[in-house]
Amino acid sequence: MRFQLSKPTNNKQRRNMETQGKVITCKAAVAWGAGEPLVMEDVKVDPPQRLEVRLRILFTSICHTDLSAWKGENEAQRAYPRILGHEAAGIVESVGEGVEELKAGDHVLPIFTGECGECRVCKRDGANLCERFRVDPMKKVMVTDGKTRFFTSKDNKPIYHFLNTSTFSEYTVIDSACVLKVDPLFPLEKISLLSCGVSTGVGAAWNVADIQPASTVAIFGLGAVGLAVAEGARARGASKIIGIDINPDKFQLGREAGISEFINPKESDKAVHERVMEIIEGGVEYSFECAGSIEALREAFLSTNSGVGVTVMLGVHASPQLLPIHPMELFQGRSITASVFGGFKPKTQLPFFITQCLQGLLNLDLFISHQLPFHDINEAMQLLHQGKALRCLLHL
Secondary structure (H helix, E strand, O other): OOOOOOOOOHHHHHHHHHHOOOOEEEEEEEEOOOOOOOEEEEEEEOOOOOOEEEEEEEEEEOOHHHHHHHHOOOHHHOOOOEOOOOEEEEEEEEEOOOOOOOOOOOEEEEOOOOOOOOOOOOOOOOOOOOOOOOOOOOOOOOOOOOOOOEEEOOOOOEEEOOOOOOOOEOEEEEEHHHEEEEOOOOOHHHHHHHHOHHHHHHHHHHHHOOOOOOOEEEEEOOOHHHHHHHHHHHHOOOOEEEEEOOOHHHHHHHHHOOOOEEEOHHHOOOOHHHHHHHHOOOOEOEEEEOOOOHHHHHHHHHOEOOOOOEEEEOOOOOOOOOOOOOHHHHHHOOEEEEOOHHHOOOOOOHHHHHHHHHOOOOOHHHHEEEEEEHHHHHHHHHHHHOOOOOEEEEEO
């Protein structure tokens, strides 16, 4: 796959020098209530405080996590007004006190789950949920002082943050532990996908499930994350990948991602796991739940082989929900786990993965189904909500 080099940013760097240390007024898409259309309005963005970075967002897209938060599916996580968004790419406008690894003009990815590099989680192999900067959907203010950096332009009312990032804004303030510097020659519009969905899916296949060559895989939900799992499974040499989705329009993209067998649950009264067993005798070695459905999670678990089956949960589930598994079923040799950001440590492991993608290991173009200007964000939300888009890349 071919990439165009990013354009020089000299003009942007000059503008950065004019705004450093000052409040910036810019456009943002603000959520004022569950399910209400996002309001494109002027907001004030404060300068970064200690160990914080202010970014100019150039590209952002909408993930199902954003969609879930916009709908207000988890009542305890509701907070308004709020700026959603977490999959993006941009340029550093300014840095706060104590930030040494970043400077104005750097090309970066905001990452919704951070890496401080000092806590016991960051120092442990195989763990990626930093004790201080891990993803937390309940968090709505900055770590430094417990306050917001966003305010309404009319009455200076605080606007809450989302998933450490809040990228549905032309400018945002983020903890430096949640910002990854990338090569300025890398195409930001492409690698913005690696700040969430693609990394989550591929990493689940590689880091969490550790798919082995010639193994079999079932993927429940063929959105961007599900297709990323398929790409990861294909890269690992899986012998057969089964895709399950109620939307047959997704099957063609599934074929491009390496899926060879498809199941539409609506086409038969037979349970999905029974149909998987008809394709793979005894069940698959690995299954991935990417739909945010308790029923899909149950079927994914039962689709795996009794003895070696591994199920990885990736979907965002509404609350309150409990695992649809009896404890005694775990004695049958099947296991279940969940994954955040594909198990990647964002600062120490993601750079190599980005390089692998740009060398052609994965087809990033597959995931960008639509591109729209930022002011059409509500149209982009509806495209995803209606199942018509994988990723709609918004240009700010």
